[in-house]
Amino acid sequence: MNKLLLLSFICLFSYSLRAQGDRSVKSDSVSLSEMIQVIESNSNKMFSYKKEWIEGVKVAQSWSIEDDFESQLEQLLSHTRLTFYAMGDYVILLNNKEIISEPLIVNSFKEGREVDGLNSEEIVFAQEKRNKDLGVEETLIEIGNRKLYVNGERSTIAGYVLESESGDPVPDAYVYIESPFTGTTTDEEGFYSLNVPNGRRNILIQSVNMKNTYRKLMVYSDGRLDVNLQVDVIALNSVVVSAEREANTKSPQMGMTKIKPENMKIVPALLGEKDMVKVATTTAGVQYLGEGSAGINIRGGKADQNLFLLDGAPVYNTNHFFGFFSVFNSEALSGMELYKSAIPAEYGGRLSSVFDISSKKPSQEKFKGAGGIGPVTSKFMLEGPTFKNGPTFMVGGRATYSDYVLNKIKDSPLKNNDVSFYDVIAKIDHDINDNNSVSVTGYFSHDSFQLSSDTLLSYTDFSYQNKLLTANWRHVFNDRLQADFQVGYSQYDYNIGYDLLPTQAFRIDYGVKQSQLSAKFDYFVSEKLNYKFGLQAKHTSVTPGVKTPTGSESLILRDEVGDEQGLELAPYVSALYSPSDKISVEGGVRLSVFNVLGPGEVNQYAEGLPIDPNSRIGSNEYGNNEIIETYWGPEFRLSSRYSLNQTSSVKASYNRTRQNIHLLLNSASIAPTDMWRLSNAHIKPQIADQFSVGYYKNFYGKHMVEASAEVYYKQIQNLLDFKVGADLQFNKAIETDLLQGPGKSYGVELSLRKSSGWLTGWVNYTYSRSLIQLDGDFPDEIINGGNYFPTGYDKPHYINSVTNYKFTRRFTMTLNVVYATGIPTTYPTGKYNYQGSENLLYSERNAYRIPDYFRVDLGINIEGNHKIKKLAHSFWSFSVYNLLGRDNVYSTFFRVEEGEVKGYKMSVFPTPIPTITYNFTF
Structure with missing residues (x-):
């Protein structure tokens, strides 16, 4: 009775009585406040509510004064969060509350039911006692x-x-x-x-x-x-990965590695740089070729079979300084996901792997910065808001001054040469509202170096640039459906030149450009079912070579190899289904449709003869954007997980991938002579089918140790290789020097990782084989008798380990160890005299191997104190690259000198290189 009196008093205080009317009110999508005013003006009803409760609420209702008032009002509010309590002519509106005059438990006694049979979740009291002193966790x-x-x-x-x-x-x-x-x-x-x-x-x-x-x-x-x-604050003293400790056994995804900025604290800072991509090379199945390499090899794949994405846009050359650094400034990154198998359907274009790298989201509250100063490189990054409730920004850059390193090495082709690089990244991000956010990322990098002599190539000047611009709009339709819309542009330019003889001075320019549009949707049906679908369109153009004279004395004539372009459309759909805690299955399909477009000239060769300059019978001309050839096919993706118990699971996966862009690489030189070519009428797309099975187990204490074993087999169609004596530079009929045949790779990856405690790190062993078969219809198309033989990047045994020991909360030491089987090479086995000239007779292709690779790196970090109220936090990083000074061989070559065959080896950094770097954040 007291409650009723109180409610009556509130209503009488707020409103006066109105005269009752007897006419009907019609409404079609009007505001609730307007509807209430109409009802009050045509009846004796009075409403009490808070204004903010009904702001923006629309109703559509036919109202009749003669019909039952409460039934109509209940229907009126049925699609809102509002309820009501009617007491005579007074109506009190409530926001997501309900006044219960007789609770459910009272009804149960009246009906003679047992109280114990009631579900406590059914007893919802309308008035809940709130204690304003309670924290957010207790409310x-x-x-x-x-x-x-x-x-x-x-x-x-x-x-x-x-x-x-x-x-x-x-x-x-x-x-x-x-x-x-x-x-x-x-x-x-x-x-x-x-x-x-x-x-x-x-x-x-x-x-x-x-x-x-x-x-x-x-x-x-x-x-x-x-x-x-x-x-x-305590967590800052150590690397704790408890939030994802069970992800390796619970997720259906296999062959995937997540790398975050905190993971880089474990790995030694090579030449003073904490590099996220270099951290990836210490994980299972990822093989680093060594100094001067053009990339990394994953599960027996070529370097060009790895797709590197920065905020969704591709990066074609990911190396600075002869492979020592990646082109990504890790201070400006939020993380990286590496997929080696079970590649999601949203990714396509490469056979072996995807490196999905994300730039960090700028700070919204205050300015932050980070940087480092060392003898090899310096870097800086700044982020923060532009103005109140406005966009946020992030900008970072790095530069090198390489004289220190080049002067430290002995007996290397790099000594007394000039090498430099720099890169810049910038990002603008804006959260428009809870459902919409936009971001724009720009990136530029430049490398240049001059060699006084190159053992294998007659060039002296080298430079290359990466350019990237991408814009992303993220929209949340509702709690179940969200989408990412992206437009991006990437460009890679590579230049080589010669200027020792003014009359022979020239420059050759190469380039790759790609524009892309994509729409990605994520539809969450339930905890058991999740869909992803979308569409990607990519336009790629390649400049295979433009030669121009340099200097007024040059006698070189301008020449060029015709440009290539292609358009790929790729819709995809995938679904993740988890019928129980034990089983998860994810399947999808991506349809790749690649059109080779003109303008272009396609050489024609006589049937029944090998493809070489002597069998060319003519050519066909194609106009601008005219379709020369179309390659298409589905790419199936399937992965599954079965949990054996709470700490272990088995997984299996299959995926098909297609690749329409190919890197023709001369791996014998330290110069990155990159030549990209598209699939065309003579070069078919590469296609790979990979099968993987794995076992995963967590153990020791609170599951601090993760163990895994994965077995894979990959079958490849149209793998590229070269004919004997192939000349790739500025070749206008490149198909006459190329061969394509089946390839296969298989292996086992064993990994053991400890992620918490004073001693952390991991150790991996990979057994991997990579083979190719070139068995054509003509003698020059048959290599090694048409049998399978090792590719140039086949390394059966690969061991790497990273060990981090924390002596105190501020003093840590890390050790990085790498061992790898030497890569295949071809040795001379004899010599012969032909028309008065003495020549070498070589073994079968890749029949021998260079010496095994072994390297040890040491790193020591000394951090400042972790007080929160400091202007800046800093730490010192000491490192020694190639601690043991091992003279690792990069490549070998041979010459006939005075009738004697002499062999030479090329080593890039055969001596220990110590560095010290000062790093800071504020």
């Missing part, structure tokens, strides 16, 4: 619309996990409920979506370097929950 948060609550059903909770101080997203945070156990992780924007049973739930959130937190929820229906996490 009950209501999710969804109370009127849509159905006991026993499930609802979707979605939102963003952000750092409380800066407002930055927290990627890879673990969001879960314990009973029944259901969990997920946030993406790089901090977004998550979790399907949970309705009712009272506790949701827990964990992330590296953040304080764990939880929220008490009352889940009525689908709704949103954003969570702010506080930085855990």
Whole structure:
């Protein structure tokens, strides 16, 4: 009775009585406030509510004064979060609350039911006692619309996990409920979506370097929950990966490695640089060729079979300084995902792997910076807001001054030469509202070097540039559907030249340009089912070579190899289905349609004869954008996981990939003589089918040690190689020097990793074979008798280990060890005299190997104190590259001198190289 009197007093105080009318009111999508005014003016009803509750609420209703008032009002509010309590002519509106005059438990006594039989989740009291002194973890948060609550059903909770101080997203945070156990992780924007049973739930959130937190929820229906996490100062003292400790056994994805900035603390800073891509080369199945290399090899694949993406746009040359550094400034990156198998359907264009690299989201709250100063490179990065509620920005750069390194080495082709590089990255990011965000990323890098002599090539000047610009719009349609729309442009230019003799001075320019559009959708149906689908369009143009004279004395004539261009369209769809905690299956298909476009000239060769200059009978001309050839086919992706128990699982996967751009690489030289060519009428796309099976186990303490074993087999169609004596430079009929045949690779990857404690690190062993068969119809198309033989990057045994020991919270030491079987090479086995000239007789191709590769690196980090209120945090990094000074051979070559065959080896950095770097953040 007291409650009724109180409510009556509130209503009488707020409104006066109105005269009752007897006419009908018609409404078609009007605001609720207008509707209430009309009802009040035509009846004696009076409403009481808070203005903010009904702002923006629209209703569409036919209202009759003569019909039942409460039934019509209930229908009017049926699609809103509002409820009402009617007391005579007074109506009190409530926001997602319900006044229960006789609770359910009272009804149960009246009906003679047992109280113990009631479900506590069914007893929802309208007035909940709130203590304003309770923290956010102890306050009950209501999710969804109370009127849509159905006991026993499930609802979707979605939102963003952000750092409380800066407002930055927290990627890879673990969001879960314990009973029944259901969990997920946030993406790089901090977004998550979790399907949970309705009712009272506790949701827990964990992330590296953040304080764990939880929220008490009352889940009525689908709704949103954003969570702010506080930085855990203690967690700054060590690398803790607890949020993803079970991901290796719970996720259906196999052959995937996530690398974050904190992972780089474990690996020695090579020449003073913490490099995210170099960290990837210390993981299982990723083989680093050594100093001066043109890239990395993954599971028996060529260097050009790896797709490097920066914010979704490709980067064609990923090396600085003869392979010592990658072109990515790790200070400006938020993380990298490496896929070696079970490649998701949204990726395409390469056979072996995908490096999906993301730039960091700039700080929204305050200015931050980081940098480093060393004897080889210096770097700097700045980020922060532009103005209140405006876009945020990030800009970073690196540069080298290489004299220190070049003067330290002895007996190397690099000594007394000039090498330099720099790179710049910039990003603008803006969160328009909760459902829309946009970002623009720009990147530029430049490398140049001059060699006084190159043992194998007659060039002196080299330079190359990467350019990239990409714009991304992310839109959240609702809690279940979100999309990313992207437009991007990438360009790679490579130049070589010669200027020792003014009359022979020239320059050759090469280039690759790619423009792309993509739309990616992520549809979360339930905790058991998730769809991804989209479309990608890529236009690629290649400049195979333009030769121009340099200097007024040059007698070289201008010449060029015709440009190539192609257009690829690739729709895709995939689904992740988890019928139970034990089983997850993900399947998808990507359809690749590649059109070779004109203008162009396609050489024609006589049937029944080998493809060589002597069999050319003419050519066909094609106009601009005219289709020369079309290659298309589906790319199937399938992966599955079966959990044996809480700590172990087995996985299997299959994927088909297609590649329409090819790198013709002379691996015998330290100069990166990159020549990209597209598939055309004579060069077919490369196609690979890979099968993988793996076993994963976590053990020791709180699952601190992760162990895995993966077996794979890859079959390749149209693998590229060269004829004997092939001349690739400025070749206008490149098909006359190329061969294509089947290839295969297979292997085993064993990995053991410890991610917490004073001693952390990992050790990997990879057994990998990479073979090719060239068995054509003519003698010059048959290599090694038509049998399978090792490719030039076949390295059966590869061992790498990284060990990090933390002596104190500020003093750590790391050791990096790499051992690899020497790469195949071809040796002379005799000599013969032909027309008065003495020539070498060589063995079968790749029948021998250069000496095995072995290197040890040492790193020591000394950090400053971890006080929060400091102008800047800093640490010193000491490192020694090639600690043992091993003279690792890069390549070998042979010459006939005075009738005697003499062999020579090429080593790039045969001596230890110590560096010291000062790093800081503020």
